[in-house]
Amino acid sequence: MRTGGMDIQAPSHWRCADFISDLHLQSSDPKTFGVWAAYMQATHADALFILGDLFEVWVGDDALQPGTFEADCVDVLRQTGSRLALFVMHGNRDFLMGPDLMAACHATALPDPTAVQFGPERWLLSHGDALCLGDHSYQAFRTQVRSAEWQQEFLAKPLTERQTIARGIRQASESRKHSDAHYADVDTPAALQVLESRGCQHLLHGHTHRPALHALDATHKRFVLSDWDANGAHARAEVLRLRWDDQAVRTERLSVLRPAMPPV
Template sequence: MSDILFISDLHLDESEPDIYDHFKYFLENIASSANTLYILGDLFEAWVGDDDDDDFYGKCQQDLKKLSAITPIYFIHGNRDFLIGQQFSEKTGITILEDTQLIEYFNSSAVITHGDLLCTDDIDYQKMRQLFRSQPWQQEMLSKSLLERRQIAKAYRMQSTQNNSNKSYNIMDVNPQAVAETLTKHNSSTLIHGHTHRPDRHEIQVNNKACERIVLSDWETQPSYLVWNKDGISVKNIGI
């Protein structure tokens, strides 16, 4: 079986053409020959609804559609693109997964998630998350005009940047207990996530078992992807 690939936190945005170039290169030259691609959230800097008629987002969806015709793509919502829904899925051929998912390959397993659910010390964020993920809030948001939604999303992003500048480094990282519980619940020893923009591989002990937590890079710092194949898991940078 060929490679299973993982990416997250591209934060695709029209104002970052360099990241889009890496994205396109990755889809056409790397993911096209993979077995499966998993996108673990924050693919887009913002997503205000599948009905967004923005040209840049339209272009990105076409690129994804092209790839999904040859390589299956799975997506987990991030905190920036949680409004991605059924229409996007149909347009791109991408399958949307639950927020936390167990996957099995090469006689082994891994738990995949965006990562924000693991940041349980950030209580204010978790409260906001609960609201944003609720049906009533989403229905009300999606009933507004695109212009209004874009303004609201921008205001939330600014507020979040401001809030985060007052939070400690630890509060915004994953909580070890949440990590342990997630691995225990799914009976796996590997956790793959993004969100924190702190790419690393952490060897940890959970119930006296050697486990690993792998954090994907954000593409502003380093466009890279994770490869899982019969030889194990490795990180690869995208050089173009």
């Protein structure tokens, strides 16, 4: 992972920020889209940070055609981006989100990683995939697809061809998942190194779909965001909310799933 990157200074009037990631929005899953859209309309945080894999796949900003699922998503993003500060980071599924999409959503693109000061603490935001060093074949793939040459070549292909290629990559990754018993997790020495190089106390990331809080050492913590899936018995959709003042930062996890049964 690059240890350079961006710093954001939260305006002094901000007191609350929401963090989500790994929604994997797709037209075949209207339920998760609905839960997400309701949350986006409801949140009164000062800022919303989407830390990657908002979309199951984004093959280029020209996918944003009127009447498409992508356009429905952008409507939701634009409404939220018009009333609060909206930040969007690339994940490994939607790293081709570009400047046209950000402009349409009134969103600011965040480099991975980005450091932000919240009250007395400095937090480092990341999608997380670049720190999963144990997955060597994924890291090789990542290096390839994040290169300017690969992206230029890919984006020069017709939209329908890109959509076909993306389907193939996703099927390959699904079958790999089913054949592997073990997934790489964020590497602790690498996480500590990047935190120390950026002068941050805590790392906040998604990607692994293993929501948790890990103590990396006596002073550094790693907060892992939930993925979102509103379907089935194991449905989950969580927001990590930070509230702070000059003295302290408090965190809470909110489930935003609608109740499965109406209240009695």
